[in-house]
Structure formats: C-alpha cells, structure tokens
Amino acid sequence: MIPRRGQFARGGVNATIHTVFSGNRVTSMSIFLALKLIAVGFMLVMFIRRPSLVWAVGLLTVTTAVLLDAFLGTFGREELAGELGFFYPAINGALFGGAAVWIWGVLQRVIREGLAAPAPAAQPKAVNPKPAATASLAEADTAAFDRQMLTDAIRTRLGRADVLDLMFDLAIHENEVLIPGQTTSEFITALLDTAEQRGQTPALALAVERILTPPPPEHLPRLEKLSTDSPPTVLRQYLLAHFNLDALQQLALDLDVDWENLGGDSKKEKARSLLQYLYRRNRIHDLIDRLQQQAAI
Numbered sequence: 001m002i003p004r005r006g007q008f009a010r011g012g013v014n015a016t017i018h019t020v021f022s023g024n025r026v027t028s029m030s031i032f033l034a035l036k037l038i039a040v041g042f043m044l045v046m047f048i049r050r051p052s053l054v055w056a057v058g059l060l061t062v063t064t065a066v067l068l069d070a071f072l073g074t075f076g077r078e079e080l081a082g083e084l085g086f087f088y089p090a091i092n093g094a095l096f097g098g099a100a101v102w103i104w105g106v107l108q109r110v111i112r113e114g115l116a117a118p119a120p121a122a123q124p125k126a127v128n129p130k131p132a133a134t135a136s137l138a139e140a141d142t143a144a145f146d147r148q149m150l151t152d153a154i155r156t157r158l159g160r161a162d163v164l165d166l167m168f169d170l171a172i173h174e175n176e177v178l179i180p181g182q183t184t185s186e187f188i189t190a191l192l193d194t195a196e197q198r199g200q201t202p203a204l205a206l207a208v209e210r211i212l213t214p215p216p217p218e219h220l221p222r223l224e225k226l227s228t229d230s231p232p233t234v235l236r237q238y239l240l241a242h243f244n245l246d247a248l249q250q251l252a253l254d255l256d257v258d259w260e261n262l263g264g265d266s267k268k269e270k271a272r273s274l275l276q277y278l279y280r281r282n283r284i285h286d287l288i289d290r291l292q293q294q295a296a297i
Contacts, residue, residue: 036066053181054105061098068095147192150205153212154188161268162211163191168272169207169233170200207233217241223295228284232275235287239271248274254290255283 043059068091072080081088154163167177177190195204210233220238221230243251245267252259252274262273278284 036069040066052105052183052186054102056181057098057105058102061095061102064091064098065095147196147201150201150208151188151192153208154191155185157212158208160184160187161264161266163188165211165236165268165272166204166207167191168236168276169210169231170195170198170203171232172198172200210237214240223291226288226291228288232279235284236271236275239275240267243267243271245270251287251290255286 039062040059043055043062047055047059084091154166158166164174166172167174172191172194176194177187179190182190192201192204195201215237220241221234223238226235226238239248239251248267248270249259252262252270255278257274257277259270262270262277264270264273275284275287278287
C-alpha cells in the first residue's frame with residue numbers, strides 16, 4: 001500500500017514536534033545541571049573563604065542533594081526509591097535538616113553582624129572638632145563610643161596575634177571568646193561583645209591604640225617600679241621593648257619554663273605565652289626577681 005501525501009505530511013509534522021520537544025528537554029536538563037553545578041561551586045567557594053561548621057553543613061547538603069538527584073535520574077526515581085526503602089525518606093529528612101541548619105546559621109550571622117553595627121548616636125556640636133582621620137580611638141566619648149570605628153580598626157589594622165594581645169591586656173580568657181569553627185569576623189564581634197558586657201570598651205580602644213603605636217622604652221615604667229601588681233599589659237610591653245627572641249628564650253630557661261611548650265613563633269606570641277604561663281602558676285614574682293637580678297649584674 002502506497003502512503004498518501006497527507007500521511008507523509010502528518011508524519012513529518014509529528015517528527016518535527018518530537019524533535020522540538022526533545023531539544024527543549026535537553027536544553028532544560030542542561031540548564032538545571034548548570035544551576036546545580038553553580039550551587040555546589042558557590043558553597044565550595046564560601047566554605048573556602050569562611051571555613052566554618054555552617055558552610056561545611058551547607059556544602060555537604062547541596063553536594064549530597066545533587067548526587068542523589070543524579071542517581072535517581074539515571075537509574076529511575078521510583079525504582080531506586082523502592083530499593084532504598086526506609087533509607088530514602090531518611091536521606092530526604094537529613095537533607096532538609098542540613099538545609100535548615102545552614103539557613104539558621106546564615107541568618108544568625110546576619111543578625112549578629114547587624115546588631116554589631118548600631119547607628120551612631122547624635123554627637124553634640126563641638127567648637128573645635130578634631131578631623132575624623134586623626135581622631136584618637138582612646139579619646140572617644142564612653143557614652144557615645146563608635147563601635148563600628150573600633151571594629152574596622154581591629155579588622156583592618158590588627159592581625160590575629162594582635163587580637164590575642166588585646167585579650168591578654170584586658171584579662172579576657174580565650175574560652176570566653178574563641179569557639180571552634182569561628183571566623184575572624186565572629187571572633188572580633190565576640191571580643192567586642194565581651195568587652196562591652198564587662199564595661200571595658202574604652203580600655204579596649206586604649207589597648208588597640210597602644211598596639212598600633214607602642215610606647216617607646218623610655219616611656220615605660222623603670223624596672224624598679226615593676227611589681228606583681230603591675231598591669232599585664234605593662235609587663236608585656238616591657239618584655240617586648242627590652243628583649244629580643246633569643247633573650248626571651250634565655251629568660252624562659254632561667255625560669256625553668258619549657259620554651260618549646262610556649263605557643264607561637266614570633267617575639268610577640270612568645271612573650272604573651274610566657275606571661276600567661278607564669279600568671280596561671282602565680283609565678284609573676286619569679287619573673288620580677290629574675291629581671292631585677294639581671295639588671296644588677
């Protein structure tokens with residue numbers, strides 16, 4: 001039987017429609033695949049830039065969801081779900097839980113950073129105001145202290161070792177501020193919150209300024225004025241001003257302190273670690289006695 005002309009036409013139209021729908025399906029699958037890869041790449045980049053538990057959970061959740069969707073699409077969604085049985089809804093529940101944990105962590109961070117930067121209070125008009133570029137952190141008014149200015153100074157001008165020096169100078173224990181998986185921004189925010197709760201914000205500003213512009217040795221108290229009642233920051237600055245790294249190591253040896261067990265590598269870190277070691281064991285008087293003995297030789 002010879003097909004009629006109309007049958008050829010209908011067959012061509014059906015083939016064209018099938019080709020168009022197949023092309024649209026391939027295009028849609030390519031778009032969805034690209035979006036999935038973009039989501040995984042975004043999570044990976046954010047985890048590398050801000051390594052924390054929140055972004056680790058987000059990266060693991062998105063990657064697992066993409067891989068699971070690929071397996072279901074390859075081997076058949078209904079067949080594979082049937083073979084997995086109870087584990088299929090359990091995996092879905094774990095993915096939803098991971099997504100909820102990630103969203104909650106991101107929202108907590110946004111809320112915390114929003115609260116960390118309150119609007120500045122209205123300042124009374126001064127007769128001879130100082131230029132903003134040269135205004136001293138320590139001269140800020142206590143009632144209207146610009147927290148954002150202090151935050152920016154710590155974040156942009158101090159390293160992690162300097163921030164640990166701030167905690168030492170203010171007698172803030174690391175357990176009060178540091179938590180596992182904490183980013184630098186969260187670390188600084190926690191330090192500011194702790195200082196504010198303890199009424200030490202002006203002291204923190206003064207400590208920041210002293211780290212940025214260390215006092216020269218002639219402006220520090222003389223050795224005979226040092227005692228166990230001297231502030232920790234004064235003892236730390238005295239060691240930094242009068243000792244190099246080798247002299248600090250010899251001082252630790254004279255005090256029967258294991259140099260290798262002191263944290264850090266630089267002079268700043270070793271001086272702080274030595275003082276922390278002595279303070280925890282109530283041995284600051286040994287340090288003062290040894291310094292005075294060396295001066296008498």
